[in-house]
Each structure stands twice: as C-alpha cells, then as structure tokens.
Amino acid sequence: MTEPKSFITTQVGSWPRSKTMLKSLRSYQKGTVSRQDFNLVAEDEIRRTVALQEQAGLDIVVDGEHRRESFYAFITDKVAGTQLMSLAEMLDFVEDKAEFEEMLRTMDMPASAVKNPTCIGKLSRREPLALEDLHFLRTLTKKPVKITLPGPYLLTRSMWVGALTRTAYNDPREMADDIVRILREELIDLRDAGCDFVQFDEPVLTEVVLSEECGRRTFM
C-alpha cells in the first residue's frame, strides 16, 4: 500500500457517540458500571469508528475518543492531583464567574455538559494518558494513526481553580510547568511507541492570547 504524499486526509478527533456509548458513560459516571465494562463498550465503538474511516478511505486514522469523558476532562482518570467537578460544584470556588462562563462559550460547550478536571494537588501521571489508546488502535489498522491530547493552555486555564489549587501551587504558571512536563512525557512515550501524529487541542488559545492583550488575568 503506497501512502499518499499530498493532500493527506484525517480527522480531528472525536466521533459521534452512539446511544449505547452515552448510556454506558452515564452509568460509569454514576458508578453502576465498572471502568473495565465501560472500556469494553468503548472498544466496540472504536472498532466501528476505525472501520468507517477505512471504508471512507481516510489516510490517517483516529480512535474517535470514545473512552474519553470529554477531550480534556478524561485526564482526571490518568493524572494524580485532579478531580472531575461539575459546573455546579465549581461555581462555589470560581472567583470570576463571568470569565468562567465566557470560557465555556468560547469552547462552544453548553454549561450542562461540562465536567472540569480541577487541580486539587500536585500533578503527576498515574498512568499514561493515551499510550493504551495507541496500542489498541494499532491492533485495528495498518494505516498511520493520530492521537489527540489536550494542550497545555487549555489544561492550565481549566484546571486552575484558585481556592482549591493553591493548596498545591502558588500560581497558574507553577502548575503549568507540571502540566507541560506531563504532556512532554506522554509525547515522548507516544513517539517511542511509533505514533505517527500527535495533535494537541487548544480551543481556548484565542481567549488566552486576547486576555493577555487586554491586561486581564490569563487564567481563571
């Protein structure tokens, strides 16, 4: 199979969630389904997602992110020092509520759908963020594969909730150093495992840059 060298086609990340997948996710969140059982459902979804991309003729294939609660909140499963918090739980602690709501709008997310990966302690990788995703994807396709990871700006901006995070870090920049270290370790692991393409997602970069321009605080 010769790979094309121009106009290479790929996908940016997540695939539509089926009703089965959404039901399993809700049960997993409520604690009535184990992570292992949830993953079995997700793996079936990933198999179908990969098959559809191959059928469409895509050059670089993704797994559709079915294992992930959201494209960034999933790291609470993988990173120590984090806690998944609903918007309602967070609002008690967020100092600038208007700015928080603005970030949600920027990310094009309805508030009801948002669970935030809040930093509540020193951050370290409990397990790789996406290495298992890569290994599983490799068993399903011979095509080049792409792994997506949340970017450092997005994570810093969302994970810092002053009232809770200051127990571990003095300021967002200090926390960001650990986030960058974690992402760098993951990137190296993925590279060493032969991943063809790693994409960092930065949907709030505009907001970060413009906040600095306007002299507002860069982070929440």
Next chain:
Amino acid sequence: MLTGDYARLLPALERMQVDQFVLEYATPRAGDIEVVGRALSDRELGLGVVNPRTDTVEPVAAIVAKAEQALAFYRPDQLFLNTDCGFGCFASRSVNVEEIAFRKLCAIVEAARILRARYG
C-alpha cells in the same frame, strides 16, 4: 463567541515549535486563509474543510476550491485536509450523527482524490 481571522494569534503561533497547525476553516468565523498562509507556510497546515457542527455535507467542489485557495501559500505535501473540530466534542450530547460524519469524511477523501489528480 470570538470571531475574526487568526491574525491576533499569529505572534503566539509563530513561536510554537510544531510541524503542523490544524485550523478550522469550514466556518466563516475563521476568516481568510491568506492570514495564516502568509505567516506560517514554513509549517504544514491541517486545513479544516468540513464543519462537524452542521448536518449538511459540504459539496466536494467547495472543498476542492478551499484547498486550492491554500495552494497559493502551501505545497500539496504541506496541505492536510481534515474536519474542523471533532464530531462528538463532549459526552452528554453528540454533535453529529454517524451517518453524516461518515459522508463528510467521504467528501474529504473524494476532494483529495481530485486534488492529487490535478496537482500531484
């Protein structure tokens, strides 16, 4: 919702050590390709050519035309074709149904086939 082209992001993007920028261009919000094309064509561009938030499939000819605009700044081997955002951005509701997502991917692949025939 922030609108406008990527001009104000350029100072940040120019400093990033990455091989490729994957950018949304299937929404009018993204502005003209020229803004990024003039400043960042030393890197690859992942050109967003279909919008995962809509349920109409983009015409293949429109995808080809968008890619041809980018060819004013990028070589064919620097130009990737992709969706804008993902299709299922977050957990509680899916942005798009699978059948439409699949047809959008097919449109991207067909556009790439035409572009390769024209430009190698």
